[in-house]
Amino acid sequence: MIAAESYSLQDEIIAAATVLREGGVVAFPTETVYGLGAEISNSSAVRRVFEIKKRPADHPLIVHFADASRLNHWAREVPEQALRLAELLWPGPLTLILPRSRHVPANVTGGQDTVGLRVPDHPVALALLHELGPERAVAAPSANRFGRISPTTAAHVKAELGDAVDMILDGGPCRIGLESTIVGFEGKSPVILRPGTIPMEELAEILGETLVLPPPMARTVRVPGALASHYAPATPLELWRSELLWQRALELEADGWRVAVVTWSPKNWSQRGGAKNKNVVHFSMPAEPVSYGRQLYASLRQLDSERLDRLLVEIPPAGSAWAAIADRLRRASGTPSEELQSGAGIALQAR
Known part of the structure; x- marks a missing residue:
């Protein structure tokens, strides 16, 4: 078992495990985002997770457990590629999508015969799962309202879900800040069902073959975070190429709108007329994908609190290192993938 950082934190972990065993709902940290968890065999607790999030009952949860050696306990069949x-x-x-075993109830999988399985890489999450024991697991989506921005701190969970959660286990800010890569095995070929921070090149090297990202209409399995609109701030968000970004900002400002311009490229903001404009706020993000991903959700939450009329976000660079960020921003804006790939500016109606 991975030791907790302090005795007091260990007490919190033991208390959280007790809450889960007794049918409660616990928010807990992972390396990606905070999860909203119920013990997998407790149907009423699992139902509460869906109710708290306002999540559709057919939208599956991910099963978190402590040790990869237990994969065959939760999956009925494990292809050699998945095992590798x-x-x-x-x-x-x-997260691996595999046929569910008899130990995984159908209400966890949204009625599907497949289940998403994951061993998180966070000392608090692992300590909690070990404390629960090898026969138990935690079914969890992200700890936020359905379709909204995932939380990367305990404070985010508290602000959004409040007292609806029985306990929030604080493990500090999430190290990665974007949801896990989801890999499925449709037929005999592995496919990426949701891009994450694991490089596609690394996956291909491990498996000895190229993985594909199938178009939404070609997917036969429902997975978390795959809807056209997801990860969305309350403030409507638009994606624009850098050369059109400031023009769009000044157009909206001329109509009396307050807007934030979110960029990653090192453009001179003052020369574009924005610095003189109190209704146009510039928000600079890192030009490096790991740091950008770690800060993305916290930054969107911060901008949401500013009571702006629109968020204008610079389209991220092309390439596999930015694939997860592009995916999250596309869904946050409701932008069709083909339009994002074309680099066109996307102007949305207010949601």
Whole structure:
């Protein structure tokens, strides 16, 4: 078992495990985002997770457990490729979609015969799962309202869900800040069902073959975070190429709107006329994908609190290192993937 950082934190972990065993709902940290968990065999607790999030009953949860050696306990069949990924990447930000075993209730999987399985790489999450024991697991989505921004701190969970959660286990800010990579096995070929921070090149090297990201209409399995609109702030968000970003900002400002311009590229903001404008706020993000991903959700939450009329976000660079960020921003804006790939500016109606 991975030791907790302090005695007081260990007490909190033991208390959280007790809450889960007794049918409660606990928010807990992982390396990706905070999860909203119920003990997998407790149907009423699992139902509360859906109710707290306002999540559709057919939208599956991810099963978190403590040790990759228990994969065959939760999955009915484990292809050799899945076993190889688990051995090399767990604990870590990887979810495998596999046929569910009899130990996984159908209400956890949204009625599907497949289940998302993951061993998180966070000392508090692992300590909690070990405390529960090898026969138990935690079914959990992210600890936020359905379709909204995932939380990366305990404070985010408290602000959004409040007292609806029985306990919030604080493990500090999430190290990665973006949800896990989801890999499925449709037919005999592995496919990426949701991009994450594991490089596609690394997955391909482990498996000895190229993985594909199938178009939404071609997918036969429902997975978390795959809806056209997801990870969305309350403030409507638009994606624009850098050369059109400031023009759009000044157009909206001329109509009396308060807007934030979110950039990653090192453009001179003052020369574009924005610095003189009190209704146009510039928010600079890192030009490096790991740091950008870690800060993304916290930054969107901060901007949401500013009571702006619109968020204008610079389209991220092309390439696999930015794939997860592009995916989250596309869904946060409701932008079709083909339009994002074309680099066109996307102007949305207020939601």
